[in-house]
Amino acid sequence: xxxxxxxxxxxxxxxxxxxxxxxxxxxxxxxxxxxxxxxxxxxxxxxxxxxxxxxxxxxxxxxxxxxxxxxxxxxxxxxxxxxxxxxxxxxxxxxxxxxxxxxxxxxxxxxxxxxxxxxxxxxxxxxxxxxxxxxxxx
Numbered sequence: 767x768x769x770x771x772x773x774x775x776x777x778x779x780x781x782x783x784x785x786x787x788x789x790x791x792x793x794x795x796x797x798x799x800x801x802x803x804x805x806x807x808x809x810x811x812x813x814x815x816x817x818x819x820x821x822x823x824x825x826x827x828x829x830x831x832x833x834x835x836x837x838x839x840x841x842x843x844x845x846x847x848x849x850x851x852x853x854x855x856x857x858x859x860x861x862x863x864x865x866x867x868x869x870x871x872x873x874x875x876x877x878x879x880x881x882x883x884x885x886x887x888x889x890x891x892x893x894x895x896x897x898x899x900x901x902x903x904x
Contacts, residue, residue, distance in 0.1 A: 771809065771898040774799040776878075779890030782818060782856045789819075789827055789886045793837045793879035797894025803874045806900045811865040813844070815878055815894040818856045820887050825850040827882030831863050835875050843867075843876075856889040874898065 776797035779785055787794070796817060803809040813831055821827075830837075831844040844863035851857060868874050878894040 768810065768899040768901060771804055771806070771900055772802040773895070773897045774801055775893065775895035778892035782890055784890045785888055785892070787888045788884050789880065789882035789888065790884060791881055793830060793881045795837070795877050795879055796888065796892045797878040798835055798875065799894060799896050800873045800875045801896055801898040803868065803871055803898050805870050805872050807870045808866070808900070809868050809874065810899045810901070811868050811874060811876070811896060813863045813865070813876055813894070813896040814861065816858055816860045817880055817892050818858050818889040819848070819850060819882070820854065820856045820889045821850040821883070821885050823850060823853055825883045825886040827880060827886055829859070829861055830879045832877050832879060833865060833868065833874070835877050837877070837879055850886060858891070
């Protein structure tokens with residue numbers, strides 16, 4: 767039986783239309799959380815989120831989740847490529863990932879990043895949240 771450790775969320779934008787920033791080739795953060803993992807070995811980390819994107823049909827973008835607060839390709843634990851499927855309207859792209867290799871730590875930090883072609887725009891909402899659990903009895 768799993769034991770709940772912590773749950774945190776980061777909402778960068780709670781509505782459509784914000785932040786209204788163009789995507790670029792460099793990953794930009796849209797959420798960051800610190801989960802209290804209490805130093806347990808092999809914590810089970812489940813991460814979820816949604817990002818709204820608009821652009822031209824066929825525009826591509828990438829969502830990456832990183833263990834830590836700074837983008838480093840070495841610490842990417844999840845990468846998904848998306849494609850804009852309609853012109854003009856905001857599209858909501860959701861993701862779910864797990865980090866089953868997190869090292870024991872008092873706190874495990876995760877950050878969500880997005881990048882893509884400059885004709886695409888981050889239109890919101892943008893939310894990132896996570897849950898930490900363990901199989902160990904505390």
